[in-house]
Amino acid sequence: xxxxxQTPKFQxxxxxxxxxxQCAQDMNHEYMSWYRQDPGMGLRLIHYSVGAGITDQGEVxxxxxxxxxxxxxxxxxxxxxxxxxxxxxxxxxxxxxxxNQPQHFGDGTRLSIL
Amino acid sequence: xxxxxxxxQALSIQEGENATMNCSYxxxxxxxxxxxxxxxxxxxxxxxxxxxxxEKHSGRLxxxxxxxxxxxxxLITASRAADTASYFCATDYYNNAGKSxxxxxxxxxxxx
Numbered sequence: 001x002x003x004x005x006q007t008p009k010f011q012x013x014x015x016x017x018x019x020x021x022q023c024a025q026d027m028n029h030e031y032m033s034w035y036r037q038d039p040g041m042g043l044r045l046i047h048y049s050v051g052a053g054i055t056d057q058g059e060v061x062x063x064x065x066x067x068x069x070x071x072x073x074x075x076x077x078x079x080x081x082x083x084x085x086x087x088x089x090x091x092x093x094x095x096x097x098x099x100n101q102p103q104h105f106g107d108g109t110r111l112s113i114l
Numbered sequence: 115x116x117x118x119x120x121x122x123q124a125l126s127i128q129e130g131e132n133a134t135m136n137c138s139y140x141x142x143x144x145x146x147x148x149x150x151x152x153x154x155x156x157x158x159x160x161x162x163x164x165x166x167x168x169e170k171h172s173g174r175l176x177x178x179x180x181x182x183x184x185x186x187x188x189l190i191t192a193s194r195a196a197d198t199a200s201y202f203c204a205t206d207y208y209n210n211a212g213k214s215x216x217x218x219x220x221x222x223x224x225x226x
Contacts, residue, residue, distance in 0.1 A: 004156075031212055042202055042216035043157075050211065058213065090156055097212030100145050102159035103204075 002026050006091050006106035013081045013113050021076040021109050023091030031094045032074040033058070033103070034066065036087040043090060049074055050097045081113045120203055120217040128225050133190040135220040137203030140184065144206045147214065148177055148188050151200045160188070160201075195226045 007022045025032065030051045035043035035058075045058030049068040063085060065077040074093075078085060088110050092103040120137050127133055137146065145164045149157040161177045163170050163186065170177045176189040190197055200221050204214040 033213075035216075040218070042218045043204075044216075045213055048211075048213060056211070092157075094212070098144070099212070100162065100164055100206075102147050102149075102162045103157075103214060104159070105149075105156035107156045 004091055004093055004104050004106035006089075006109050008109060009107065010110045011112070013078075013111065015081060015083060015113060017081050019078050019081070021078075021089055021091075021111075023074045023076065023106060024072050025074075025091075025093040025104070026072065027093060027104065028071060029093035029104070030071065030096045031099070032068065033092050034064070034074070034076045035090045035092065036060065036085075037090060037108075038087050046076065046089075078111075083113045085111065086113045087111060120201075120220050122220060123218070124221045124223070126223040126225065127193060129193060129195055131193055133193050133197070133222055133224070135188050135201055135222070137186045137188075137205075137217055138184055139186075139203075139205045139207075139215075142208040143181075144208055146177075146179060146186050146206075147204045148175075148186075149202045149204065151202065151219070153199075157202065190222075193222075193224045195224050198222060198224045 004025045033048035034046040044060050047066040049055045088108045090108045091106045094103045095101040147162045148160040151157045163179045174191045179186045200219045202219040204216045
């Protein structure tokens with residue numbers, strides 16, 4: 001099993017550009033989420049999904065969109081990149097919303113906005 | 115904010131010593147999780163402790179939970195240089211749709 005796979009691993013964008021960060025999991029997990037991690041800090045929740053077709057906002061959703069058309073995939077879209085979005089982005093999945101199970105994380109996408 | 119708080123922010127010890135880090139939170143939880151993050155990598159789950167549990171072990175790791183004090187601790191015994199990493203606690207608050215709230219982490223350095 002690959003677990004949670006994120007692509008790309010690194011990306012440099014110019015202000016105003018858009019892009020999609022990909023996330024896929026092969027564990028048939030219902031719950032998926034996106035976090036950002038800024039230097040020296042913990043993870044902050046951007047968006048999450050409790051199942052295919054259902055998404056909701058987390059703590060810091062502005063400037064980001066998500067969709068969940070399949071159980072496996074949960075892409076994160078930056079609509080118009082801003083320097084404040086320079087960060088490391090992590091995708092995670094878990095069995096279900098109320099499962100008392102841990103989250104499984106990808107290795108992250110390191111994004112720089114110039 | 116419901117965010118958990120961890121202390122210390124940084125901890126430096128010698129190989130073979132024990133390392134203890136603490137996590138406090140603010141409201142009722144379903145469970146609390148501990149994760150490790152090596153530099154430049156994603157988070158790896160260590161231990162999940164449910165709200166009705168008081169202590170869990172996994173190898174050299176021991177996690178305690180005191181719901182009356184809204185706090186948890188992670189003890190790493192006989193530390194090794196390979197334990198050098200950042201450690202995060204995450205709480206699943208009651209009635210919060212499974213969303214986990216992360217602390218800012220403790221950076222542990224184990225000197226050989």
